[in-house]
Amino acid sequence: MTVTQDVDGRRKTCTSWCVADHAADPACWGEDIHKVHLTTEYWDSAEDNSITPYAHRSTPAHRELVKLHFYRPSDREHMYLDADMHLTADEARQLAAHLVAVADQIEEAGK
Numbered sequence: 801m802t803v804t805q806d807v808d809g810r811r812k813t814c815t816s817w818c819v820a821d822h823a824a825d826p827a828c829w830g831e832d833i834h835k836v837h838l839t840t841e842y843w844d845s846a847e848d849n850s851i852t853p854y855a856h857r858s859t860p861a862h863r864e865l866v867k868l869h870f871y872r873p874s875d876r877e878h879m880y881l882d883a884d885m886h887l888t889a890d891e892a893r894q895l896a897a898h899l900v901a902v903a904d905q906i907e908e909a910g911k
């Protein structure tokens with residue numbers, strides 16, 4: 801389903817997965833439901849260390865990508881991480897397959 805909204809005085813068409821209200825950001829965002837809380841990346845008193853993948857379509861390119869948000873706050877500047885990386889759907893699938901392969905590898909080695 802495609803939803804049409806008026807953003808910045810121009811007609812924009814949202815993606816079918818967009819949940820953004822576009823009040824200030826013309827980019828389309830998918831739901832925030834895929835967050836992975838990291839249990840070994842703890843520094844200082846931070847409790848919300850995570851990696852979150854989102855469906856994302858930025859403007860003006862209108863290219864639908866996977867946005868990976870890395871979040872590991874820290875009082876130590878060299879440890880602080882709050883960054884995004886963008887992957888194509890194919891790159892995201894490659895990464896997912898490699899993550900599963902490596903996870904299987906370390907589990908097998910631990911048996």
Ligand SMILES: [Zn+2]
Binds near residue numbers: 815818828
């Ligand atoms: Zn949208």
